[in-house]
Amino acid sequence: MSTVAEPMSTGRIRSVRPAWTRNLFWYGLLLLASIVTVLPFLWLLMTALKGPSDAVFGFPPQFLPREPTLANFTRVWNQLPIWRFFVNSLFVAALTVTLNVTVSSLAAYPLAKMNFPGREVIFYLLLATLIVPAELTFIPGYILAVQVFQYYDTLWALIFPSVFSAFNIFLLRQAYKTVPNDLIDAARIDGANELRIWWSVLTPTIRPSLATAAVFTAVTSWNALLWPSLMLRTRELYTLPVGLMALRGMFTADFRLIAAGAVMVIIPILIAFIFAQRYFVAGLSGAVKG
Amino acid sequence: MSNTLRSRLTPYLFLLPALLFMATFTLYPLVSVGYLSFTEYNILRPAQPVGLANYQRLIGDGVFWLSLRNSFTYLLVTPVIIVSAITLAIIVNRPLLGIGVFRALYYIPVITGAVAVGIAWQFLFDGSGGPINGMLLSAGMIEKPIIFLTEPAWTLPIAMMMTTWMGVGYYMVVFLAGLQSIPEDLYDAARIDGCNEFQKHWHISVPGLRPSIVFVAVISSLSALKVFDEIYVLTNGTGGILNSGSTMVFYLWKQAFRLQNVGYASAIAMVLLVITLTFSIINVRMLERGEG
Numbered sequence: 242m243s244t245v246a247e248p249m250s251t252g253r254i255r256s257v258r259p260a261w262t263r264n265l266f267w268y269g270l271l272l273l274a275s276i277v278t279v280l281p282f283l284w285l286l287m288t289a290l291k292g293p294s295d296a297v298f299g300f301p302p303q304f305l306p307r308e309p310t311l312a313n314f315t316r317v318w319n320q321l322p323i324w325r326f327f328v329n330s331l332f333v334a335a336l337t338v339t340l341n342v343t344v345s346s347l348a349a350y351p352l353a354k355m356n357f358p359g360r361e362v363i364f365y366l367l368l369a370t371l372i373v374p375a376e377l378t379f380i381p382g383y384i385l386a387v388q389v390f391q392y393y394d395t396l397w398a399l400i401f402p403s404v405f406s407a408f409n410i411f412l413l414r415q416a417y418k419t420v421p422n423d424l425i426d427a428a429r430i431d432g433a434n435e436l437r438i439w440w441s442v443l444t445p446t447i448r449p450s451l452a453t454a455a456v457f458t459a460v461t462s463w464n465a466l467l468w469p470s471l472m473l474r475t476r477e478l479y480t481l482p483v484g485l486m487a488l489r490g491m492f493t494a495d496f497r498l499i500a501a502g503a504v505m506v507i508i509p510i511l512i513a514f515i516f517a518q519r520y521f522v523a524g525l526s527g528a529v530k531g
Numbered sequence: 532m533s534n535t536l537r538s539r540l541t542p543y544l545f546l547l548p549a550l551l552f553m554a555t556f557t558l559y560p561l562v563s564v565g566y567l568s569f570t571e572y573n574i575l576r577p578a579q580p581v582g583l584a585n586y587q588r589l590i591g592d593g594v595f596w597l598s599l600r601n602s603f604t605y606l607l608v609t610p611v612i613i614v615s616a617i618t619l620a621i622i623v624n625r626p627l628l629g630i631g632v633f634r635a636l637y638y639i640p641v642i643t644g645a646v647a648v649g650i651a652w653q654f655l656f657d658g659s660g661g662p663i664n665g666m667l668l669s670a671g672m673i674e675k676p677i678i679f680l681t682e683p684a685w686t687l688p689i690a691m692m693m694t695t696w697m698g699v700g701y702y703m704v705v706f707l708a709g710l711q712s713i714p715e716d717l718y719d720a721a722r723i724d725g726c727n728e729f730q731k732h733w734h735i736s737v738p739g740l741r742p743s744i745v746f747v748a749v750i751s752s753l754s755a756l757k758v759f760d761e762i763y764v765l766t767n768g769t770g771g772i773l774n775s776g777s778t779m780v781f782y783l784w785k786q787a788f789r790l791q792n793v794g795y796a797s798a799i800a801m802v803l804l805v806i807t808l809t810f811s812i813i814n815v816r817m818l819e820r821g822e823g
Contacts (some may be wrong), residue, residue: 270622271633278637278700281651284662288654298660300668300676348549351542355672363546370557370812374757376780378560378802379786380567384574385560405552435541464644466760471788485646486764496654503647518635521642522704 282507289313290354297496313501320376323505325477327482332464333396333469333480337403338455345409345454346417346447350439352410353417353423367407376467378402398472399480405460408456416450417443442528457521463510482505561804578794582687585798594774595799598603600781601687602806605778608691608698612751613744616699620706621732623683640699645697649764652693656680680765683775690761690776697761698754704749709743710736749814756807759784779803 284304288297292308317323351357352364367412386393392401420443428442444451466482473479479487485506492498514521566587570578623634640648653787655663658678667673679685690773713736723733759780762770770777770785777785779799787796 256641264627267625267627271627271630274619274622275552275633275636278640278696281648281655282639285647285651285654296660298657300660302660302662302665302666304662344548344552347545351545355538355542357542360542363550367553370553372753372807373557373561374753374780374803374807376757376759376783377564377804378557379784380793380797380800381563382556383565383788385555387574401552402556403551405556407553410549410644435538435545439545460642464642466645466763467784482646483645485650489646489650489767499650500654503650505646507643509640510644514635514639514642518638522634522638 285500285507288497288502291497302355313497314505317492317502317505318497321484321488321491321502322477323484323502324480326479326481326506327509329396330463330482332482334459335398336400337462338402338458340404341406341409341458342451342455344404345406346413346444346451347439348410349413349417350443353414354420354422354443367410370405370407371411375402379468379471381467386472393472394474394478396478399462399465399469402468403458403465406454406458409458413447413450414452416447419448431506450530452520456517460510481509564797564800567794568801570794570797572793572797573791574793575791581794581813585795588795589798589802594777594782596724597774598777598779601777602756602758602779604687605691605694606752608755609748609752610693611691611695612698612702613747615695616702616747617737617740617744618707619699619703621711621736623703624707624710634704637703640697641700643697645693645760645764648693648697649761652689653680653765656689658682681772683772686762686766686776688760690765693761693765694755694758698751700749705747706740706743709740713739729741745817748817752814753807753810756810757803779806 242248287304287306289307290309290311290313292310292312294308295306330426339416352360383393386398390397390401424442424446425438428438433442464482465480466486467478470486472481473483476484476487485502488502489499492502567578569580569582571581571584572578619637623630623637655661656679658664658676658680660676661679663679664673664676668676677685679689717735717739718731721735726734757780758778760782762776762778763784766776770781774782780803783796783799783803786792786799
């Protein structure tokens with residue numbers, strides 16, 4: 242984990258003396274790649290800022306708006322409860338992360354630090370579920386949601402099926418393994434029970450891995466499309482991806498409005514990324530060592 | 532409760548919540564989808580056992596075979612992702628000023644989500660005046676605009692490009708971590724031996740990245756086999772003209788949730804399960820060889 246924890250830092254310093262021409266070549270490549278990754282978003286933003294007399298499509302393509310306006314944003318904002326979608330997404334992501342990380346770290350502790358009959362069986366059972374694509378469980382999941390749990394068309398339908406994650410259990414198990422046994426033994430001698438040891442002795446020591454698991458779970462939850470679009474019917478309950486799909490259906494005639502909606506959906510995750518970049522990157526690549 | 536019994540129960544109590552959720556949302560659905568695949572079921576009326584009828588129907592269903600073929604074609608994203616992600620990782624592994632900003636920029640497509648990205652792509656590839664057509668026209672590579680989004684031959688390639696574009700930043704970070712664990716001496720030795728930049732990476736970086744390459748191959752091919760979002764967003768939920776963009780998961784979704792053929796969709800799910808299992812076994816073998 243330590244190697245992936247800081248991939249955004251400058252990397253190690255090579256002893257090569259910087260030659261200007263050489264660096265220029267590398268900056269050229271870097272810029273070229275940035276154009277490929279950023280230009281689509283930039284174009285989206287420019288389109289969202291375009292006024293009614295600006296051409297959205299055409300040859301040659303027009304990139305910059307001639308009369309920039311925020312009218313598209315206000316129109317989308319007034320016609321669709323984007324703010325609600327955002328709150329729904331946040332609610333689902335926050336609850337999913339809390340439940341998932343708690344349940345995963347509870348399960349990871351005995352798998353890392355205790356000996357008990359059946360440990361191997363449980364371990365391999367968890368491993369096997371890693372292979373099963375979640376999409377395969379959607380049909381019975383749908384029937385469960387409608388007939389058994391009756392949480393169809395509520396946000397709980399998005400939360401409960403995402404609580405179990407073998408991936409997070411393995412990630413946290415690896416982290417617990419690095420905690421010295423002496424620490425646990427000392428706490429036991431002091432008379433702490435296992436739940437207490439798990440919560441106040443072990444959990445604080447594996448904070449980086451918990452953050453990793455949390456961010457990974459949050460991004461997955463935030464961007465989920467297929468399952469939420471199966472579960473949610475009421476517009477006020479839509480999450481951002483489902484809401485954006487609906488928005489696209491509503492404004493097929495004017496691409497400026499669709500672009501404005503897309504930009505508004507991208508902004509929150511972009512802000513989160515800027516502030517928690519380190520965890521984002523470590524979280525999503527943590528699987529290598531996990 | 533006696534102390535020994537309590538301490539013997541402890542590990543199971545810790546595992547209990549996870550096992551309950553696993554049983555309810557992973558194991559039970561798997562068994563259930565297996566059962567449903569032998570029934571005719573449309574949600575409204577109880578499932579009727581029909582034996583192997585759904586599987587027999589699969590054999591004669593052209594769209595199923597097309598979806599299967601598309602899903603396998605989709606695996607082509609894996610080598611493309613590996614090559615581009617390694618190249619990018621090598622480029623951003625230099626201690627240049629502001630390199631962190633570039634790494635962050637390459638990462639943005641990973642986190643923005645398929646719907647927003649799909650909207651951007653529909654716009655870029657628009658047939659009536661999108662920027663891609665504009666560029667191709669002005670470069671003289673085409674004479675009239677290509678209607679990318681409705682042309683059956685282009686549906687799958689564009690979705691595959693989108694998958695690649697959204698994934699490369701993520702795999703770049705994986706390879707970057709791999710590159711940073713290769714000992715610097717090896718590169719120094721190569722420099723002394725007179726290797727140029729390309730030879731240096733071909734002979735040292737690529738072999739040194741082998742475990743990461745295997746990992747990325749496993750992860751990206753498994754996610755390619757179950758692609759849905761890109762197809763759904765780019766084709767507005769239609770799967771493209773003549774089902775040209777239909778994949779296994781897309782066809783499963785369409786049969787189950789659009790056409791209410793739940794039993795038949797379950798049979799598709801079982802086929803997908805068998806394919807992913809086979810794939811995973813091959814992958815585990817590869818992993819073992821990669822580490823041994």
